Amino acid sequence: MALLAKKPKGTADVVPGKSYMWHTVEKIVSETAQQYGFKEIRIPTFEDTGLFVRSVGETTDVVQKEMYTVSAAGDSKFTLRPEGTAGTMRAMLENGIMNEGFPQKVYYILSCFRHENVQAGRLREFHQFGCEMVGSASPRADSEVIALAKSVLDRVGLQNIELNINSIGCPQCREKYRQALREYFEPYKDKLCHTCRDRLDKNPMRILDCKSPEDQAIAKDAPVILDYLCDDCRQHFEKLKQYLGEMKIEFSVNPRIVRGLDYYTRTVFEFITTEIGAQGTVCGGGRYDGLIGELGGAQTPALGFGMGLERLLLVMQKQGCDFIEEKTCDLYFATMGENAVGKALELTTQLRDEGYFVEYDLVERGLKPQMKYADKIGAKFVVVLGDNEIDSGNAKLKNMASGEQTDIKLDASFVDTFSQAVIGEMFSGLEAEVGNLFGKDEN
Structure with missing residues (x-):
């Protein structure tokens, strides 16, 4: 359609x-x-x-x-x-x-x-x-x-x-220049475009700015303003x-x-x-x-x-100039069940208040499609929340780049623990950049 x-x-x-x-x-x-x-x-x-x-x-x-x-x-x-x-x-x-x-x-x-x-x-x-x-x-x-x-x-x-x-x-010295331009363009009046014929009397300097190739060729040898200052x-x-x-x-x-x-x-x-x-x-x-x-x-x-x-x-x-990197998701909560959604909402609010970019499932997908979506949006970390995680009060924080998983408590310490993981990832990236800059000893 x-x-x-x-x-x-x-x-x-x-x-x-x-x-x-x-x-x-x-x-x-x-x-x-x-x-x-x-x-x-x-x-x-x-x-x-x-x-x-x-x-x-x-x-x-x-x-x-x-x-x-x-x-x-x-x-x-x-x-x-x-x-x-x-x-x-x-x-x-x-x-x-x-x-x-x-x-x-x-x-x-x-x-x-x-x-x-x-x-x-x-x-x-x-x-x-x-x-x-x-x-x-x-x-x-x-x-x-x-x-x-x-x-x-x-x-x-x-x-x-x-x-x-x-x-x-x-305006004073430019008027002398305009008169010189009128005298120069007058013999070419019939060859100028319709717009520039009108400009010849009102403002001949505008002819110099005309985009017509024919008018540009005529203007090539016109007087220059610097001689009239x-x-x-x-x-x-x-x-x-x-x-x-x-x-x-x-x-x-x-x-x-x-x-x-x-x-x-x-x-x-x-x-x-x-x-x-x-x-x-x-x-x-x-x-x-x-x-x-x-x-x-x-x-x-x-x-x-x-x-x-x-x-x-x-x-x-x-x-090929550099642009500010597009901000990507810091953490994605993959949820299974209403209890998990409730916890994800609670933690998401806390993390956003601290300035983090956090998302969770909004279209009620299964766990596998949620993980694909997290990867597609470039989420740096993922936490999977289900009944087992809610009952135990513990979950796994997965680093999507390295695949490493670490334990994280679903209590008041969650924000601080996640912040430490983010800082550790930043330092890891910085070390890699320094290593690339100065070269690493492969032996």
């Missing part, structure tokens, strides 16, 4: 057997952000549509082609967030966080939505780790945010990740390069990076890889010094980055 429903195109299920990978990444990104002084913020899944039009930019692919916009009776239009920065800045303004002293530093892990062509590492619902810093115009803040992103990538174990940086200037923007960029050098962070200057959102100013950067095809950017960010003013706040410098977790996980798996 056919399934009644399937997941929408461009979405993915995280099944229990894969969730430990997400736990690994979420733990690392959260702990690293906190080490750099960033605190978690959580924002709504949807915002007023105008927020994204004003901040992301009406000439961007995101606004023109990719947003999921919805409405309900009596409400204005809302849009599922296509990225995290705009909503975060709205939340910081609305909740007065920017009145608490600078810099303010927040991070988030959230889902985003864009109607895109589905490819490896590019979904229509995707998850993003992001960090935002508000209140510093100094290039020191730029280097700090880049260092944080690099720390995350290093700690998850990625190799062969390249940092590309660029400056797209401030004002003195302040040039000095800011030179200082950033100096600070990255002092932090021993390797980088390449790529004058073609403009990022896909209009709110960026001055520094933009990307961490890229060649291991997931065309969608090789695993992290991107930069400055957006005009965004807060655009949203109705005082002109306040700000910067940050977003890191796609699906892409990050894809690269980690390709490179």
Whole structure:
């Protein structure tokens, strides 16, 4: 019989057997952000549509082609967030966080939505780790945010990740650059895609970010922004390069990076890889010094980055990175009869209160199927409980890895005895690892 429903195109299920990978990444990104002084913020899944039009930019692919916009009776239009920065800045303004002293530093892990062509590492619902810093115009803040992103990538174990940086200037020097781009692209106007013809007058820098191969070929010899930077923007960029050098962070200057959102100013950067095809950017960010003013706040410098977790996980798996081991059952009670079930419930409650992962039979199987189930779920120890064990007050604790069995009393000492067995197993595993590391004398 056919399934009644399937997941929408461009979405993915995280099944229990894969969730430990997400736990690994979420733990690392959260702990690293906190080490750099960033605190978690959580924002709504949807915002007023105008927020994204004003901040992301009406000439961007995101606004023109990719947003999921919805409405309900009596409400204005809302849009599922296509990225995290705009909503975060709205939340910081609305909740007065920017009145608490600078810099303010927040991070988030959230889902985003864009109607895109589905490819490896590019979904229509995707998850993003992001960090935002508000209140510093100094290039020191730029280097700090880049260092944080690099720390995350290093700690998850990625190799062969390249940092590309660029400056797209401030509104003043960028206007001169836009004029140069208009003059360059004007002779090719009829050859540009329909979207980029419209961009030529409104925002020609967006043409540089177009995915059309024909437009990319035309843009290959276009002027570069670095030749149009004002003195302040040039000095800011030179200082950033100096600070990255002092932090021993390797980088390449790529004058073609403009990022896909209009709110960026001055520094933009990307961490890229060649291991997931065309969608090789695993992290991107930069400055957006005009965004807060655009949203109705005082002109306040700000910067940050977003890191796609699906892409990050894809690269980690390709490179064989380590993940936190999925937690397995510490003890399984195999029961025979109602008296045994009662005792198993009592001991299970005590052990769980001590932090152990304990299971017992819930589907009323026989002893042999229960033992198969215990082995299937990777139970480290098993205790078989029947009438004989309940009457005598003694049972056997079986180590499933070694097959060894030891006596254990079914009284108040049970938890302590089991804890000692677990500790002994841990030390045994540690000794084996040390032996493998240094080599054992076989004689």
